[in-house]
Amino acid sequence: MSLEKIIIITAPSGAGKTTIVKKLLAEMPQLAFSISASTRQPRGNEVHGKDYYFLSTDEFHQKIEEHAFAEYEMVYAGKYYGTLKSELQRIWDNQQVPLVDIDVKGALSIKETYHQAALSIFIEPPSLEALRVRLSERGTETKDSLEERLAKARYELSFSHEFDEIVVNDELEKAYAAVKALVLAFIG
Ligand SMILES: Nc1ncnc2c1ncn2[C@@H]1O[C@H](COP(=O)(O)OP(=O)(O)OP(=O)(O)O)[C@@H](O)[C@H]1O
Numbered sequence: 001m002s003l004e005k006i007i008i009i010t011a012p013s014g015a016g017k018t019t020i021v022k023k024l025l026a027e028m029p030q031l032a033f034s035i036s037a038s039t040r041q042p043r044g045n046e047v048h049g050k051d052y053y054f055l056s057t058d059e060f061h062q063k064i065e066e067h068a069f070a071e072y073e074m075v076y077a078g079k080y081y082g083t084l085k086s087e088l089q090r091i092w093d094n095q096q097v098p099l100v101d102i103d104v105k106g107a108l109s110i111k112e113t114y115h116q117a118a119l120s121i122f123i124e125p126p127s128l129e130a131l132r133v134r135l136s137e138r139g140t141e142t143k144d145s146l147e148e149r150l151a152k153a154r155y156e157l158s159f160s161h162e163f164d165e166i167v168v169n170d171e172l173e174k175a176y177a178a179v180k181a182l183v184l185a186f187i188g
């Protein structure tokens with residue numbers, strides 16, 4: 001039986017993975033965004049069932065007990081994030097390849113599970129200073145949450161070599177072209 005393919009995009013917060021993922025999804029109908037479950041609050045225009053499945057902590061715990069997650073982590077400030085097995089299956093049933101945009105620990109875990117059928121790409125920022133500027137300019141973080149994300153980024157960067165490919169996101173268009181070429185080669 002051939003294994004279903006999966007593409008894992010990971011990076012420290014602010015490196016630009018979501019920006020790259022959105023560009024891929026806009027150009028490649030063979031791919032579908034794997035919508036994660038999360039217990040964090042929706043931001044701005046975020047929509048339940050499109051950006052995330054926003055769950056209460058009790059609902060998330062229930063799904064942990066049901067073994068509903070392919071992976072899950074408490075990523076920031078006591079907030080859970082997880083990839084639902086049912087979400088991956090929904091995408092495979094639709095004859096598409098899931099694009100999973102998740103944190104580094106979750107990515108290592110899902111890569112372990114699906115390793116024969118996975119392409120994993122680590123998006124590396126040009127520097128920690130660039131991360132700080134990007135997160136500040138994105139305007140989504142408080143002073144504390146920005147420092148939390150930067151502290152975690154220092155640790156996460158040490159795992160870059162665990163992934164199949166590393167793409168430095170300095171100039172966005174160059175990084176996007178590199179990721180797109182890897183994805184096209186993988187999905188054939
Ligand atoms: N190459 C780049 N140069 C400058 N700014 C960039 C570049 N790539 C992305 N950005 C900007 O940096 C900010 C962070 O990008 P993005 O939200 O895609 O990061 P992320 O890795 O998905 O973060 P998170 O894990 O927090 O969701 C955004 O405002 C985005 O527009």
Ligand SMILES: Nc1nc2c(ncn2[C@@H]2O[C@H](COP(=O)(O)O)[C@@H](O)[C@H]2O)c(=O)[nH]1
Nearest residue numbers: 013036072073075081082083101102103106
């Ligand atoms: N381990 C997982 N990490 C996930 C998942 N979905 C998203 N994420 C990562 O969480 C952080 C924060 O996201 P934000 O939307 O609050 O900025 C970011 O690194 C995401 O990639 C998941 O299902 N599992």
